[in-house]
Amino acid sequence: MSPAPPSRPWRPPLGLRRAPVAWARQRPTWREARPALIAGALARAQARPAGNWYVVGASRELRPGRPLGRTVAGREVVLWRDGEGLPLAGPGMCPHLGAPLRDGPVLDGALVCRWHGLCLDGKPVAGWTPWPAHDDGVLVWVRLDAAGQEEPTPRPAVPARPAAAGALTAVYTAVGACEPEDVVANRLDPWHGAWFHPYSFVDLTVVEAPGPDSGDDAFTVDVSFRVAGRLVVPVRAVFTAPGPRTVVMRITAGEGVGSVVETHATPLGPDSAGRPRTAVVEAVVATSGRTGFAAVRRAAPLLRPLVRAAAGRLWRDDLAYAERRWALRSSGSFPG
Numbered sequence: 001m002s003p004a005p006p007s008r009p010w011r012p013p014l015g016l017r018r019a020p021v022a023w024a025r026q027r028p029t030w031r032e033a034r035p036a037l038i039a040g041a042l043a044r045a046q047a048r049p050a051g052n053w054y055v056v057g058a059s060r061e062l063r064p065g066r067p068l069g070r071t072v073a074g075r076e077v078v079l080w081r082d083g084e085g086l087p088l089a090g091p092g093m094c095p096h097l098g099a100p101l102r103d104g105p106v107l108d109g110a111l112v113c114r115w116h117g118l119c120l121d122g123k124p125v126a127g128w129t130p131w132p133a134h135d136d137g138v139l140v141w142v143r144l145d146a147a148g149q150e151e152p153t154p155r156p157a158v159p160a161r162p163a164a165a166g167a168l169t170a171v172y173t174a175v176g177a178c179e180p181e182d183v184v185a186n187r188l189d190p191w192h193g194a195w196f197h198p199y200s201f202v203d204l205t206v207v208e209a210p211g212p213d214s215g216d217d218a219f220t221v222d223v224s225f226r227v228a229g230r231l232v233v234p235v236r237a238v239f240t241a242p243g244p245r246t247v248v249m250r251i252t253a254g255e256g257v258g259s260v261v262e263t264h265a266t267p268l269g270p271d272s273a274g275r276p277r278t279a280v281v282e283a284v285v286a287t288s289g290r291t292g293f294a295a296v297r298r299a300a301p302l303l304r305p306l307v308r309a310a311a312g313r314l315w316r317d318d319l320a321y322a323e324r325r326w327a328l329r330s331s332g333s334f335p336g
């Protein structure tokens with residue numbers, strides 16, 4: 001993707017809002033945030049292939065010696081690391097009498113069923129067949145061909161990120177009663193940022209919105225991350241949806257150039273009321289745009305708003321948006 005050129009002169013990374021606008025007096029964005037435009041961007045995202053790969057969680061959640069049990073797309077999945085630290089995955093139910101494999105110990109890289117000792121080393125055994133897994137260094141993925149029903153790919157399409165050695169990385173996970181498309185639709189509506197999240201974002205302008213012929217199919221947004229009071233970090237951010245369940249925000253101007261926030265929506269399965277549940281797994285890979293981890297550490301106070309922007313409060317609100325969207329869709333009353 002080619003970064004959009006800044007439309008205004010360079011400003012220092014940390015700024016004071018010169019003429020703060022009260023929340024209620026900012027420019028309404030609803031006319032620009034056309035439902036058909038958002039629906040079009042969502043439809044194009046959904047048409048992109050994912051090769052049947054689903055994000056499970058943070059790489060560091062999958063610890064050596066300990067299995068990780070999850071439900072993904074209605075399937076019970078167990079993951080663990082082999083003797084070399086590589087991820088393995090497969091059905092979470094023991095093929096013998098159904099024990100939850102997530103409760104077993106990992107010994108010398110093999111997962112042992114607690115009920116009768118069936119030993120899984122990642123190869124097919126006793127009717128148990130592994131599923132491909134991938135650790136990209138930040139996130140762990142599993143490939144579920146029966147769920148995705150696409151042409152499978154050997155690896156997931158991992159978005160380009162700053163090198164880990166020069167970056168601050170954080171992964172947040174939250175779960176909502178909605179479908180992945182509701183999470184993606186929320187992210188493809190950048191116009192809500194300063195209205196719905198005034199504690200994090202101010203002075204938001206959508207500089208460019210995508211269309212079917214707009215190349216990168218990207219939203220370009222000028223926005224300030226709020227640090228405290230009038231103190232802000234102005235940036236330009238570009239949003240793209242490289243796959244049906246992923247939206248990537250990339251900082252292309254201002255402090256933290258090159259930093260990336262990846263939002264992955266993973267379908268889990270229905271809750272006890274029959275509503276769909278979706279996990280939002282958000283990876284923030286923040287960099288200062290300067291070389292070296294020391295520089296990033298020095299820039300950490302400036303990057304922290306970006307990292308924090310992905311944290312709990314934002315997702316509490318964004319999940320409320322996504323859940324509301326699902327509730328309206330499922331009752332046939334969504335206005336879009």
Ligand code: FES
Pocket residue numbers: 094095096097098099113114115116117118
């Ligand atoms: S249920 Fe797992 S070995 Fe018997």
Ligand SMILES: [Fe+2]
Pocket residue numbers: 186192193196197314318
């Ligand atoms: Fe939001």
